[in-house]
Amino acid sequence: MPRTPSRRTALQGLAAGVAVVGFDPFSRSWATTTTRTTGRTLAGLPPLDGSVHTDDASLAADADDFGHIVHRRPAAVLRPGSVRDVVAMVRFCNEHGVSVAPRGQGHATQGQAQVDGGLVIETTPLASIGPVGPGSTTVTVGAGARWSEVARATLAHGLTPPTFTDYLELSVGGTLSVGGLGGQTHQQGAQVDNVTELQVVTGAGDLVRCSPTRHRDLFHAVLAGLGQCAVIVGATLRLVPAPVTVRHYLLPYDDLRTFLDDQRLLVQEGRFDYVEGQVSADADGAFRGYVIEAVAYGPPVGPAPDDTALLRGLRHDPAGVQTSDLGYYDFLDRLAASVAALKEAGLWAFAHPWLNLLLPGRSAATLAESLLADLTPADLGPGVVLLYPVLRKNLHTPLLRTPDDPVSYLLAVLRTTAPDDTATVDRLLAANRAAYDTVHAAGGTHYPVGSVPFGAADWREHFGPVYRRLATARHTYDPRGILVPGQGVF
Numbered sequence: 001m002p003r004t005p006s007r008r009t010a011l012q013g014l015a016a017g018v019a020v021v022g023f024d025p026f027s028r029s030w031a032t033t034t035t036r037t038t039g040r041t042l043a044g045l046p047p048l049d050g051s052v053h054t055d056d057a058s059l060a061a062d063a064d065d066f067g068h069i070v071h072r073r074p075a076a077v078l079r080p081g082s083v084r085d086v087v088a089m090v091r092f093c094n095e096h097g098v099s100v101a102p103r104g105q106g107h108a109t110q111g112q113a114q115v116d117g118g119l120v121i122e123t124t125p126l127a128s129i130g131p132v133g134p135g136s137t138t139v140t141v142g143a144g145a146r147w148s149e150v151a152r153a154t155l156a157h158g159l160t161p162p163t164f165t166d167y168l169e170l171s172v173g174g175t176l177s178v179g180g181l182g183g184q185t186h187q188q189g190a191q192v193d194n195v196t197e198l199q200v201v202t203g204a205g206d207l208v209r210c211s212p213t214r215h216r217d218l219f220h221a222v223l224a225g226l227g228q229c230a231v232i233v234g235a236t237l238r239l240v241p242a243p244v245t246v247r248h249y250l251l252p253y254d255d256l257r258t259f260l261d262d263q264r265l266l267v268q269e270g271r272f273d274y275v276e277g278q279v280s281a282d283a284d285g286a287f288r289g290y291v292i293e294a295v296a297y298g299p300p301v302g303p304a305p306d307d308t309a310l311l312r313g314l315r316h317d318p319a320g321v322q323t324s325d326l327g328y329y330d331f332l333d334r335l336a337a338s339v340a341a342l343k344e345a346g347l348w349a350f351a352h353p354w355l356n357l358l359l360p361g362r363s364a365a366t367l368a369e370s371l372l373a374d375l376t377p378a379d380l381g382p383g384v385v386l387l388y389p390v391l392r393k394n395l396h397t398p399l400l401r402t403p404d405d406p407v408s409y410l411l412a413v414l415r416t417t418a419p420d421d422t423a424t425v426d427r428l429l430a431a432n433r434a435a436y437d438t439v440h441a442a443g444g445t446h447y448p449v450g451s452v453p454f455g456a457a458d459w460r461e462h463f464g465p466v467y468r469r470l471a472t473a474r475h476t477y478d479p480r481g482i483l484v485p486g487q488g489v490f
Contacts, residue, residue, distance in 0.1 A: 046088035049081030050125065062103060062120040067451055068351045068419045069429075070111025072486065074101075074120045083199070083207065083233045086121055090231065091205030093119050094480055100203075101484050102231045104144060104171025109354045110451040111486045112226070113174075118482075123173050126233055129153045137239055138196055143173025143232045150237070151332055158300075160242035160328070162188035166276075168333055173232040178449050179224045179400045181410060183274035183295065185390045186267035188240075192223040192397040199234035203478025207233075221473035224399040226448060227484035228470065229477040243297035246273075246331045247305035251292040252320035256372075257365045259290035260387075262314050264361065264407050266294060267389045271310055273297040276388040279372060287372040287385060292316065295331060347382055351419040353428040354412065355435055356450035360443045361389070361407035367442055368411060371435050379428060381416035398466045401445045410447060411439075429453055448487075459489045 045052070053059075054076050063073040075098075078089050093100045099118030106113065114120070126142035132154050139159075141150055147161070148168035154160055163184045165175055176198075180191025188194065197211040200222055208230070210219040221229045249272075253259040259277065266275050274295035281287050292314075296305040307323065326334070342348045359367045368387060375385070389407050402408050413435075417424050432452045439445075446452055446462055460467050474481070474490060481490060 044092075046092060048078075048085045048088065050079045050085045051081070052089070053077045053079065062106075062122070063114060064106070065109065065111060065113060066107045066352055067109030067111070067354070068349065069109065069353060069425055069451060070114060070486075072111055072114035072116040074115050075117050076119050078119055078121045080121065080123075080125055083126065083201070086126075086201045086231060086233055087205055087207050089119060089121065090201050090203065090482075093482055094203060094205050097480060098482060099485050100231070100482050101486055102143070102173065102227060104174035105146065105169060107167075107170055107174060108486075109352050109449065112448075113484070114486045115484075118485075121231060123171060123231075123233070126173075128234075132157045132159060132239070134158065138236050139239055140197075140234060140236045141172055142234055143171060143176075145172050146170065147172065147175070148333060151329060154239055155242055155329055158242055159239040161191070161237050162194050162240050163191050164332055165191070167335055167339070169339075172235055172237070176223060176232055176235060177225065177227050179397070179447065181390065181447065183276040183293070183388065185394070186275055187270060187273060187391075187394065189394045189396060190224075190390075190400055192400055193395060194238040195223060195235050196238060197236040198222055198232060200230035200232050202230045203474075203480065203483045206477075217469070217473055218477055220398050221470055221477070223397050225470060225473075226399075226487045226489060228487065228489050229473045229483065231483070241301055243273075243299065243301040243328050245298045246326055246328055247296045247298065247307075248324045248326055248331060249292070249294045249296075249310070250320075250322040251294065251311070251314065251316035253290040253292065253316050254288070256288065256290060256369055258315050259292065260365050260368070260389075260409065262316070263292060263389050263409075265313070266292070267391055267407065271296075273302070276386060279368075279385040279387050281377045281380075285377050287375050290387075293388075297328075298325075342382070347416055349419070350381070350416045351421075351425050352383075352451070353415050353417065353425055353432060354450035355415070355432045355452065356410070356412045356447040357436060357439045358390075358402050358445045358447055359409045359411055359439060360403035360405040361409060362405055363442045364407075364409040367439055367444065368409070370438065371411065371413075374431070374435075375413065379415060379417070379424075379431075380413065383414040383416040384412075386410065386412040386414070399463065399470060401462055401464065401466075403443050403445055405443070408444075412447075412450075454488060456488060456490060459487075 058077045063071045099115045101115040102121045103113040123144035126144040128142040130140035132139050165182045272294040276293045278291050280289040436452045
């Protein structure tokens with residue numbers, strides 16, 4: 001009796017010039033065949049413009065991510081030469097019940113874009129950036145385009161996407177799958193709020209264009225939908241005029257509540273175009289040093305910044321204020337030197353058990369005080385703590401879950417620790433879960449880029465009133481449930 005093939009078997013042996021087991025959809029049987037040196041022809045597999053890889057290096061690379069905590073080894077990796085390749089391979093995987101996960105820059109922290117024994121689709125080759133001209137209001141880009149590339153292309157015409165994450169080397173498809181928060185979010189919304197159309201491949205292998213007026217259910221199920229219904233292959237992004245220069249302020253505080261209250265004032269008044277904040281440890285190891293990072297855009301977006309007007313009424317320590325004038329792109333890419341230093345020191349390859357929570361404004365001070373009291377410099381490592389507000393009225397994407405409060409605060413504890421110290425990693429993951437439970441009980445939410453152990457029941461509660469909408473879209477567009485199992489949503 002012939003052996004029943006596993007999901008992994010359907011994708012094994014695609015390396016060029018080796019004997020492989022392939023599925024013949026016409027005879028409905030498994031047979032041994034041999035690939036060409038291009039690796040493009042195999043019994044049952046569609047012809048591709050790109051390539052499928054099963055070598056150890058490719059599989060090992062995609063069994064890891066920026067978190068360096070979870071390791072799920074795929075059976076194969078697709079490097080598409082076109083969107084057609086994504087359609088063809090998702091259809092193949094849907095037919096044979098093979099799990100699929102798209103991967104952009106691999107910046108997930110807990111295996112979200114990994115898949116055990118399935119297919120990883122590397123979206124990096126899908127990096128096209130459509131034409132932009134003076135007066136353009138949108139640009140269409142491939143899912144694999146990095147935000148740094150999009151910014152440079154649009155700035156050549158005096159234009160910019162409205163919102164950026166602090167680290168620019170993330171893929172468009174990756175951040176649109178989770179939300180995309182940054183210092184401009186209080187005014188401009190998240191990155192998902194600035195998308196006018198998506199091009200996606202559903203779990204059934206259909207290529208669909210969706211927008212607020214076309215396949216609206218799919219559009220809202222994909223943005224911040226954690227990849228559960230479709231693979232993003234392209235997005236049309238809103239553009240706004242870009243400043244030439246900005247004025248960057250660092251305003252120090254020694255009291256948490258004053259720091260949070262001044263941040264709230266700034267975002268509610270719209271005094272600055274960008275508002276974030278950091279928390280640092282003092283000489284005693286206690287996290288009670290606070291800095292507001294605020295940026296005012298200059299011409300042609302706004303007037304030349306007026307320090308007196310911008311800082312009026314704030315209660316920071318005036319002796320510690322730092323001010324600098326920067327080119328707009330230099331400001332956006334200000335982390336580049338720090339990231340390069342981390343990579344040079346080998347710290348980029350450390351584990352990153354990150355904690356990312358949205359605190360309701362009404363209890364943000366109490367919650368932050370409690371969570372920061374439990375944090376030690378050793379557990380943070382060479383990481384950072386971010387704490388800054390966003391306005392709910394400017395967040396319109398249903399699946400981006402935020403507290404029921406006009407002002408929420410993102411608390412991001414971006415830990416870095418040795419990856420081989422598994423006991424410490426496990427302890428920090430448990431601490432993350434305990435912190436989430438505390439915040440959730442107070443009405444806070446999980447911003448799903450970090451490392452909080454979550455199960456299907458947690459996700460149901462997380463999505464709350466929109467869970468049924470997501471589940472319906474999943475059943476409609478990915479009926480066999482092959483997409484992105486690493487999230488653990490279903």
